[in-house]
């Protein structure tokens with residue numbers, strides 16, 4: 142079939158099962174926006190290209206399918222660099238199509254030209270500059286394959302205007318449906334080595350104080366069920382990193398919650414005291430390990446990861462297994478069953494009672510607000526958690542509010558937590574929530590956002606309002622870049638430098654209304670519940686609820702950067718407790 | 721870290737897809753860590769889909785381990801061999817123009833003979849010669865020519881292949 146490159150691009154995207162595209166047109170990508178009109182793919186017109194990228198990420202987080210964004214050249218391509226880097230750090234499958242100046246003009250400083258593939262080389266899993274219209278079907282097919290297999294990640298496809306412009310003879314091509322990939326350097330491997338899996342099983346059967354240290358790889362591999370089986374069969378406790386909240390149910394008796402800098406005391410301490418860490422799809426991030434040399438000093442390490450470059454990167458494992466988390470866990474369960482299943486596990490009663498002792502002495506805690514004090518953000522999050530369906534999808538920004546959300550929410554279902562972990566991108570919440578809602582219109586979607594973050598990407602609420610994505614935003618207005626304020630309070634002798642945002646400017650309620658949303662403002666504890674109930678009722682418009690919160694509240698526990706996890710600082714009210 | 725402050729050097733032979741931009745991807749992985757590439761040779765292979773890069777980095781094998789793994793992750797990188805100098809045969813080509821007034825030309829030709837180098841071109845007071853050999857032999861030759869006055873020198877950077885097995889297979893082995 143004869144067609145032009147632009148038509149081929151749309152057809153190739155349709156063939157990959159793309160149902161929604163987040164984007165914004167411009168000169169170089171214009172020819173592709175014409176066949177878009179006749180395509181089955183829905184396009185969501187964003188208000189800033191960063192929004193398109195985070196929406197694609199949110200969609201991928203919530204559905205497991207690759208998110209797709211399409212933007213023009215130059216400034217649009219640079220606007221989407223942050224989401225690419227974000228997706229790269231958090232292994233989010235995403236395909237971004239960028240327009241480029243005509244092939245012959247590349248390198249001439251043409252209008253809106255930038256070296257998109259050069260700029261994005263180190264923040265994508267792979268990228269392409271397509272030079273011939275005839276390459277489009279194959280490149281798109283390969284791009285989706287690379288984005289979604291192995292360790293997932295973003296792939297960028299840069300398309301010069303002439304090969305998609307029907308008025309240019311260089312766009313003429315004959316359609317073909319690619320049926321294979323010619324990628325001799327890319328052969329992702331799923332299965333783990335059987336002998337190593339047996340060794341791992343043996344270590345597990347010998348361990349007296351084992352902990353399952355589970356990361357984003359559990360969710361990426363759709364391995365939550367396998368993990369549940371492994372944990373229940375062995376009776377081993379589970380910590381879920383920021384990237385694996387929801388990958389193991391928080392209300393499960395074996396769940397210790399989040400480890401790391403702002404993790405639960407028990408999760409942090411159990412890892413420190415463990416004699417075996419079974420790291421599954423986790424990468425020993427510095428926010429988890431604290432001072433690496435003093436991290437889990439007594440523990441042997443089993444490390445399972447699809448990406449062999451993670452094995453031994455931070456901590457040398459005793460058993461390193463390259464493979465897909467779900468596949469390896471399933472094999473591990475089989476190997477453990479052959480060794481006697483739960484019968485073969487040693488008596489760990491003493492370890493269990495140490496864990497429950499920590500849980501009793503060091504639960505998450507905060508002091509309720511008194512008199513005419515403003516709201517405690519933790520209280521707001523508890524109320525929100527308790528008045529929304531348990532499968533609500535929660536997206537968050539970056540800062541204190543993110544840590545409180547991860548701490549106080551009860552994640553009992555996989556794919557209900559959408560956040561920016563590795564890059565820590567302020568402004569992620571609103572566009573990511575829109576993407577999640579686009580992927581899961583059946584679910585209630587709340588974004589928990591900080592006042593600082595909100596001001597970075599609030600314009601996408603216009604997208605939500607006009608394109609019909611009734612997300613809800615819980616805006617934690619603490620008048621500060623709170624996380625930075627906390628560091629200045631604790632580590633810079635309360636010398637506050639450029640962290641005060643002001644309490645009343647902007648007027649968030651009015652701003653929300655101007656953006657096409659319902660705007661609510663809550664100042665006292667009694668108003669919290671009713672406002673959430675009111676927001677939950679609204680299903681035809683986005684809602685922003687501004688919660689006016691205490692400015693001085695800090696996130697605890699906290700392991701100060703560079704310190705050992707053994708020096709975790711607990712809430713002031715718990716500081717006299719014996720450790 | 722560089723070879724000068726105590727580290728060794730590592731030689732990598734990297735087979736890559738013969739496509740635009742691949743060299744930049746490979747070089748970028750070294751650059752972002754501040755690892756300097758000491759020499760680099762790129763050439764097509766017998767299979768036209770691939771090229772071979774021989775990269776010498778002034779970094780020990782240990783810090784290189786992570787880079788090698790990440791190099792391997794590049795979609796266009798097909799395979800990587802790390803070559804230990806003692807277990808490989810290394811060659812480099814040097815072309816050099818040396819000042820050579822007619823009265824001292826004979827001394828230079830002596831060196832050319834001793835090293836089995838080749839005279840490529842002769843001028844009134846200069847001579848151009850080439851030498852192929854192990855990098856250290858090429859270093860020696862260059863050092864010996866230096867006092868005469870090197871006008872111009874070009875070295876290709878080394879290429880290498882693993883040494884071959886010496887022992888014949890045991891005829892009784894199954």
Ligand SMILES: Cc1ncc(C[n+]2csc(CCOP(=O)(O)OP(=O)(O)O)c2C)c(N)n1
Nearest residue numbers: 540541542565567591592593594622623624
């Ligand atoms: C794009 C970006 N810029 C700067 C930072 C550094 N940073 C981390 S948290 C934070 C404060 C966030 O403020 P706010 O959104 O109000 O959240 P809060 O901590 O007050 O809950 C800042 C500035 C960042 N993570 N991302």
Ligand SMILES: [Mg+2]
Nearest residue numbers: 591592621623
């Ligand atoms: Mg704030």
